Amino acid sequence: MKKFADIFRNGSFTKLFLANFTSQMGSTIGLTAFMFYLLDRFSSQPVYATVTELMYSLPMLAVFFMIGVFADRMDRQKIAVYCDYISAGLSLALIAAIFVGWMPLVFAVLFFRSAIQKFFFPAEHGMVQGILKKEDYTTAAGLNQLVMSLFMLFGNGLGVLAYWSIGIYGAILIDTISFIISALLIQKAEVSMEARLPNGPHKLKDLNIKMVLKDFKLGFSYVLSSKLLFTLIIGFFIFGIVNGGFSVMPIFILKYKLAPESYEQYSIVIGLVFGIGVLIGSFVASLLSQKVKLYHLISAGLLISGSSTALASLPNNIYLFLGILFISALALPLINVGIGGWLPSIIDPKMMGRVQGLISPLTMLSQSLTLAFIAYSFPVLLTIEMLYWIVGGCLVLVGIFYMIALPKLADGTNAGVEQTAAESGV
Structure with a gap:
């Protein structure tokens, strides 16, 4: 505080x-x-x-x-x-x-x-x-x-x-x-x-159009030239998958499994439980970010949230489902605070706008692809449980990848990023 x-x-x-x-x-x-x-x-x-x-x-x-x-x-x-x-x-x-x-x-x-x-x-x-x-x-x-x-x-x-x-x-x-x-x-x-x-x-x-396209390309090249920056921005692609999944999955599991007759009322409860979990998780993440390495924070958030999302597919009791969902929501801010706090420290101020300008469309792209995949595959090819396994599995896999990759990439990155910007003529 x-x-x-x-x-x-x-x-x-x-x-x-x-x-x-x-x-x-x-x-x-x-x-x-x-x-x-x-x-x-x-x-x-x-x-x-x-x-x-x-x-x-x-x-x-x-x-x-x-x-x-x-x-x-x-x-x-x-x-x-x-x-x-x-x-x-x-x-x-x-x-x-x-x-x-x-x-x-x-x-x-x-x-x-x-x-x-x-x-x-x-x-x-x-x-x-x-x-x-x-x-x-x-x-x-x-x-x-x-x-x-x-x-x-x-x-x-x-x-x-x-x-x-x-x-x-x-x-x-x-x-x-x-x-x-x-x-x-x-x-x-x-x-x-x-x-x-x-x-x-x-x-x-x-x-003019030529300069705008040139600068956009320069921002794209800047991200690709830094392994740490590129790896962290992958996290925003994952956020899009999570946002796309969670925008429909809770309603689907209520309607088709847990509460077919009262899913509308329980959808309000889910919103409250998820929002309270994210709110408390935001406080916890802010405190932990001062005490632990940010890459540990990000990896832990991905692993906890991913495994909780996958487990949320198993209960037939709605209150147990809400409890597991709360844990998943509690862990999500660990990812967001970790990545959001790390990015400004490794991005050259001259490139901040162009990097931020790449993040939003990337998140939207993955969210749209996830919704399109769900619309095509559910319920013809996939059950509601499988959707939770896929979204949770994505988070866990990225968490494992980050656990291995980020500590190595974090060493000496700032100097490398600044040199990249200078070499690019920014």
Whole structure:
């Protein structure tokens, strides 16, 4: 807890952390409220709810090659501020589009707002790297994990509550206010020019297609040239598999095995149990990260979470299943905090945006492939138990691989990564 208190004495970090929190809060509340609005108004057309999810994820495919380049070549502070202000304006446009009632316009606004928001996080992560000491990176990763777990636990509930109490327009207005608050916080943060412009000043007109593609390729080459960095980023591919699996597996095991008659009610309980497990695990991971090597933390998280996921397929008693699922959720933050705390210390600040710009599409790719695999194979080829074995087995195998590979790769890596960046002409 002392580490948390110490890091918040850094006023610039506190402002960026709160900005990140409010920006995520706006997105979560508004999107959840909009989903319920669609289910209420178009109850006979559930496809609209699916399209809404696509409007949140598809924009990444349109902008993934640009977001990291912009974060490395343009002023990171201005990018984050403009993202929030533009998102606030598009939230107001969304209110107008819903009032008009023309759904293609509504989905177009959602698409553009989501695309703009994708530029926020690489820029914000790059600034955080520039204002913290290396020994504070794991604490910051732990705090980010806490925020994620809080939104996992309460985000949807806040969205539903906002929709029920102040309606769809009021919920999206909360979006707007949240984005504005986030922008104001970032504007007031004192960030050095070195952290804002690690590669020197550039103008928007400088970023032509040729330069963007060249920089994206350079970021890709940078990751491949560092064995440790490449190995750690494999972890985000695994996160995508876990996210894809866990987005449907708990509902499937309830409906087809544990509670066919009451699976909807128990799905709420699963969300609470999983969210509480991740929340407690975030505290534990933050404390352990100060006492043990990060590669031990990551390997332990993968092994515990993977074996628990596989074991969760066995019980016929729902309460025993929830207990095993809780253990799996408890271990997941060990992985996230370990990798999230390690990456900033080995990535050259000049390349941080481009590396972050590769992580999100990689995670989305593995998540989409996992969902496609499940849609194709279940229940025709695979049973629900087999799905748990596959996802759990993937985690265990990567845990064993990391246990063997990471300690060797960790030795002398920082110097190697910095030299790689210099040789690349970054």
